[in-house]
Amino acid sequence: MSAPLRETRNELQPLGQLPVDDEWLDDLRLRIDDFCALVAEYLEPEQVEEQRAACRFAAEAHAGVYRKSGEPYIFHPLAVARILANVRFDHETLLAALLHDVIEDTHHTKEHISAQFGLEVAELVDGVSKLTQIQFNSKLEAQAENFRKMFLAMAKDLRVIMIKLADRLHNMRTLGSMRSESRRRIARETLEIYAPIAGRLGMNHLRQELEDLGLNHLYPFRFRVLQEAVRKMSGNRREIVSQMEARIDAHLQQEGISARVLGRNKHIWGIYQKMRGKLPLPLQEHSTRPAHDSDRAAARKTRAFREVYDVYAVRIIVDSVDTCYRVLGMAHSLYKPIMGRFKDYIAIPKANGYQSLHTVLFGPGGVPIELQIRTEEMHVMAEVGVAAHWRYKPDGQDEDGRAQQRVREWLRKLLDMQRRAGDPVDFLESVKIDLFPDEVYVFTPRGEIIELPRGATAVDFAYTIHSDVGNTCVGARVDRRLVPLRTPLSTGQTVEVIITPTARPNPAWLNFVVTAKARASIRHYLKHLQRDEAILLGKRLLEKSLAGRVNGLNELPPERIKALVREFNLTRFDELLAEIGLGNRVAALIAKRLLPDSEQEAPPPSSDASAQPLLIKGTEGTVVSFGKCCRPVPGDAIIGFLNTGRGIVVHRDHCKNVTGYKKSAEKWIEVEWAQNIAAEFSAELRLEIVNQRGALATIAAAISETDTNIETINTVERDGSTITMYLLLNVRGRSHLARVMRRLRTLPETMKLARRG
Structure with missing residues (x-):
């Protein structure tokens, strides 16, 4: 005291x-x-x-x-x-x-x-x-900021979140007095955040009750239907489970094995998830993040209630790991196992430290029954997770518990991810997805086990190894075979990452990576890359606006630069250049304010070099993009528009969007193509062809003959005899595109051909 x-x-x-x-x-x-x-x-x-x-x-x-x-x-x-x-x-x-x-x-x-x-x-x-202060019905940005506070508090002392989970559990138990709308909102945030956190901490007794209460308040009709289905099934299935318990217990005694044999009922939410295909709630609906293809594939694997094997299960608790495997062999000799339904969570524990052997057996009458085998220590860990640390070591001296280590490792990963995340909404969605890991286990070439979420790709694997490995990866071998980087990985595969020191992350990776660390690392890199490119572009635009007045930025009055930086609440001149490069500020106005007072009102010289167009090389990076409405290529007459937050967007000068943008004349800048451009650009063609066998192969072969890559092909069948094709091609310039179009016009299948935009 x-x-x-x-x-x-x-x-x-x-x-x-x-x-x-x-x-x-x-x-x-x-x-x-x-x-x-x-x-x-x-x-x-x-x-x-x-x-x-x-x-x-x-x-x-x-x-x-x-x-x-x-x-x-x-x-x-x-x-x-x-x-x-x-x-x-x-x-x-x-x-x-x-x-x-x-x-x-x-x-x-x-x-x-x-x-x-x-x-x-x-x-x-x-x-x-x-x-x-966390309010999940508030704006996403505020919601994410509060999440950051929560995970920081968890990292400092795990007991904070334990109290918060118990607080949420009691609130869920007494949720009936709330209005219907509030009940659904609180139930959803419980299923999306609090129940998964309890699961990550291994506190299954809290997680299961939170999930059942959440389902009951979010989908009360579904909950009642499942509850009634379990009640109707319980009589026959419980009798079968009792027969299995008695037979297994008798054989354990004959073998001299000390064990406890228990029956276990699966909670309603677990049954519901099995029937739905275990797609996490944040991906089912109301999510700002589109579900990954593998998520959708899993969603299609729905089951009828009768196909859920583990509504009732038999649990055997023994004294040692060796005994677990002995009991497994004995159980398989008594009842035939169902192939492909065995999981060894002892050799490879779950992310929260859960360990057990799982197998599904054909019980009496051919009814499938799940069997779980674990030690007493594993049983305690499965029920209370990290709480076992305080339950059995109240002095708090042992910081080496496996559950504690896993949770702290997870928290370190989340804190690293939130430091890298630039957008709070991305952080929020990444956390939600990260809380539903449904793991796969793959191996490094050295035989180390790497745990990844379902649907993870070779890029996710690379970033799990190290951020530098992910940033420089260019390919991967899975079981010694080269595979695309977007290939989803499966348990048991051996993955080797191929890296090149000069390689850089591809923004397209964000379309298929699933781990929070990969998404945050890619965005972190691209954000800093964009900033560097924006500074260079801003410097070019400002020098262009100052041309004819000063010979370079070094001749500007330092006191004016410092005063302007302070006025805009910035800390460095580079930040102001980045603002110009991103289109947030107009270079001409900044240039005018940076000039000495005597030159601010003076008209620019008639031979002002600022009239020279800005050269576009195609290698400027993320701050110079090309309008998808018209897809300009070298050789086209072009014009540039300073789009706030994106930098310069280049359009063809007769693009239909140019007319709409003319209202902001100050944001239009003269641009032209540089000489000897080596980059490739996207161009889109609209092609109408005769619908006949082999037509697509003929079109692809003709394009290939012109040394042109096809990005995408989309087809629309107009009637039974014709097809409209939309071809997105990679070309080096207008003359290259013209060569492709001439080749396509020579084909007998071609009816009409035009460039889109």
């Missing part, structure tokens, strides 16, 4: 003097006594008294405040603390749970909590109080 508490405890009001309605006082006394009796099973007597003092402190602080259900607010923190006490959490965590809303909802401060119960408890309460 802390010394400050001993000095001040007598100042607390006796429970009978608290301003709480008389009808609740007896109930409150009983709840406090019941809670203290529970914690007395594993805490010291002095600590139990401190828990009672915290109950009184919280009751006094929340006096006169009621929940929407009509009960006194103090019942909520008591229930939260009891949830954690059932898992045998440490003394300080329980105190913080009792006081977790005091700072947020009452006049008491962190300093008051620290004076009464110690700094450690105050820090925990303060950490939980900051998390109460």
Whole structure:
């Protein structure tokens, strides 16, 4: 017990003097006594008294405040603390749970909590109080910023999120008093965020209840239908499970194996996910991130209720890992296993540290029944996860637990990802996807196991190894065979990444990578690459605007540069150049303000070099792009438009969008192609052909003869005799494109050909 508490405890009001309605006082006394009796099973007597003092402190602080259900607010923190006490959490965590809303909802401060119960408890309460600001129905940017705070708090002390999970669980248990719209919103955020976090922490007892409550409030009709289906099935299936338990138990005794044989019912949400194909909720609907192809493929693997094998399962708990495998062999000798349904999570644990052997057997009558085999230690870890650290080591000295290590590794990965993420929305979506890892396990050439989420590609594998490996990868070998970088990986494959030091990330990778680290690393690199390119372009535009007045940026008055940088709330001149390059500021206006006063009003010289067009080389990078509406290529007459945030967008001068942009004349700049351009550009053709066998092959062969690459081909059947094809080609210039078109016009299949845009 802390010394400050001993000095001040007598100042607390006796429970009978608290301003709480008389009808609740007896109930409150009983709840406090019941809670203290529970914690007395594993805490010291002095600590139990401190828990009672915290109950009184919280009751006094929340006096006169009621929940929407009509009960006194103090019942909520008591229930939260009891949830954690059932898992045998440490003394300080329980105190913080009792006081977790005091700072947020009452006049008491962190300093008051620290004076009464110690700094450690105050820090925990303060950490939980900051998390109460998360509102998932707010704007995505604000939502993501609050997520950042949550993960930072988790990284500092995992007990913060434990209290938050218990708080959410009790809120879900009492959600019936909320309006329908609020129930659905809270249920969705529980299924998207809180339940997966509980799963990542290995706290399955919390996760399963959160998931079932979330499903019940989000889809009440579906929940009731499944609940009734389980009830109807229970009689016959439970009898079969009982027969299996008895037979297995008898054989275990014959073999002299000490074990516990238990039956297990799968929770409703687990059944629902199996039937839906286990597609994570954020990908099912209302997500800003499009689902990956592999996600959609998984979504199609839906099942009928009768095809879910593990509604009821048999669980065998033994004393050692060796015994697990002995029991597995014995079970396979008693009942035939279903091929392809065996999983060894002991050799390769799940991301949250879960370990067990899973197999599906043909039970009595040919009914498929799942069998799980694990040790006592694995069973505890499967139920309470990282909470086992405090349950069995209350002094908190052992920081080497496997579950703790895995969780901290996951948190380090998330914190690294959020540091790299430039867009809060991307961070939010990446976190949601990262919480649904449905793992695959692949091997490095040295035999090391790498865990990846379902649908992960060779690029995800490369970034998992190291960010530098991902940034420089150019190819991959899977089981010694070259494969495209976008190839999804499967469990058991050996993956080797091919790197080139001069290679750079391709923005197209963002269309297929699934890991948060890969997405954040690619965006981080591209963001910094764009900034460097924007600075160079901004410098070119500013020098062009200053041409004829000064010979270079070095001749500008330094005091004017510093003053202008300060005026725009920037820290460096490079940031101002980047703003110009990205089209956020007009170079001509900036140039005018940077000139000495005597030259600001003077007209530019008649031979002003600023009239010279800006040369386009095609290698400027992300700050110079080409309009997809007209797809200009070298040789076309072009014009440039400064598009805010994107830099220069180059259009053909007769593009239909040019007319609409003429209203912003100050953003149009004269551009022309540089000499001897070596890059390739996209051009689109519209081709009408006769619908006959082999026509597509003839078209592709003709294009190939002109040394031209085909990016995409889209076809539209107009009627039974003709087809319209849209060809996106890579060409070096207008003359190259003309050669392709001349070749296509010579084909007998060609009816009409035109360049689009």
